[in-house]
Amino acid sequence: MTATPVDTRPLAIDARGLVKRFDKTLAVDGVDIAIPEGAIYGILGPNGAGKTTTLRMLLGIIDPDAGTRSVLGASNPQDVARRIGYLPEERGLYPAMKCDEAIGFMGALRGLPLKVGKERGRELLEAHGLGHAIDKQIRQLSKGMAQTVQLLGTLVHRPKLVVFDEPFSGLDAINQGKLEVLIRGLADEGTTVIFSTHVIAHAERLCEGIAIIAGGKVPFTGPVDEARDRIPAQVRLETRSADGPWRAALPGDTRRVGNYWSFPLPETGVEPLLKALIDGDAGILSLSIERAGLHDAFVAIAGEAAARDMVTRGGGEAA
Template sequence: MDMAVGDQSHTGNSASDGGRALAIEARGLVKRFDGTLAVDGVDISVPEGAIYGVLGPNGAGKTTTLRMLLGIIDPDEGVRRVFGHDNPHDIARLIGYLPEERGLYPAMKAVDAIAFMGALRGLSLDEGRRRGREMLERHDLGHAAERTIRQLSKGMAQTVQLLGTLVHEPKLVVLDEPFSGLDAINQGKLERMIRQLAEDGTTVIFSTHVIHHAERLCEGVAIIAGGKVPYAGSVEAARDRIPAQVRLETRARTGAWMEALPSDTKREGDFFSFPLPESGIEPLLRQLIEGDAGILSLSIERAGLHDAFVHIAGEAAARALEADAAGESRR
């Protein structure tokens, strides 16, 4: 939370992604710590109004990347622009940042904590308290406004810190592992808040090691492993890296129609599975029908983001991701 308060004018970015202005653009970001390469040539583009995920295991370079994007630390190489500005400090009032290391003053009242965080972004304390009370009421926490942070549950305290991140109505919200430590109910509430922010035109970028959050929420994703980004783009395009799988059940067990099936077809009893042909399913269907295969069922299943992650980042990175998620669920 140590970015300086700067000019609040929003000049926008002339660069675009599919016709949309970019909230964040980074090219070739490199960062070393004591000679160790932590981030190696990261490229990321985040359109305005998007929900964008930085997905990777712990230690992959997610936090370092986010801090470089925000100007908290400077890259050793590469450039980054936020709303067209090379120096994110110039537009700090447009940015809300929730770090992975949560920190609130235990003796401070919830509403005062929100107001204090707003003051760091230029709000008066009175206006911060007014907005803070409204936000707490909106999230069914009005009863907690006068309670101290130490009197709140962990989930409530994390919600207060998130509200403090949003109280100055930023145009860009950056959340570092925001789901960490939240139970299922509070995770659902956070997902709804993120969706609402995007519906209101706010750009949201968050880091996570839990694939289903990225898959459910994100329009775009950067997959990061070992400080590198082997993929950055839409979630749909990542899933399309792996052909959809066809699962076919037939009444007939044999026949000339089987010659129409792709060469890499696998058989399990009366079921056949194979990648969706590039020509689509219709030509194959005609051949199966004309050959009296007796189609009982046919389904086409697209690859999930987990399969895409394994395909793109490799099995070792996927195992590390799964271990992080399993460790999180045991907390």
């Protein structure tokens, strides 16, 4: 077995044992998260799991009751706030502002001169197909266009760390695809991107690492491939022969599914099985090895109840 390469990148975020209570409610219970610089990292969990609270602690918006955090090398996230871009789940822009003014204003909140922010805002609007909306007021925009303006305002000061809380919420499929392209582009430029989501497909397509949060706890944090490897790969085998001595080579938990045999990949690998099938004249018509998807891994790690909540619960996340 090939050893997993050691990631030597500095950490953009290093959080240990974060705990947060609201009155008597334990919202986050001992979260550990380590995110390398330049990574795309997903915080997965159903609404109410503690994702937003965790992000707000990492950003210094609220302080943990216990635990430590380091963000871009600073123990106090507020010391590096101007190097961070944050898109909260609760969207909001001043409706009377024009688009370039709104983007410039958001940049000014992060220390960017207003004039520079407006100039960059116009460039960003042009680059993202909204050049026709530069002089429009926010109230004149569609919901999707307004969300794009706020997204661009999050990036206008060119942060080294970008945190999106449920960024895909409310976007149609086309704009979700555009956002995925934008996130990949940020990472290619060396920006660290963290986003929370209850839609596993986005994380599976984008992330190299994830943290799964359920009930305020983190049962898994690490590479996406490591999460998927929690479930053995499945072998799907179709044979010309229905029976024969080769059947003894199939694992005991083999299932017949239509015209196929299905079973977990043996620890010894597929080669001994192939030899037994060939020697036993099974007549191999097809054989494939299918790795578990991230959804199946989430179910195995967080449980079926949490997975159901990922699908059935909507709206804003509770603390």
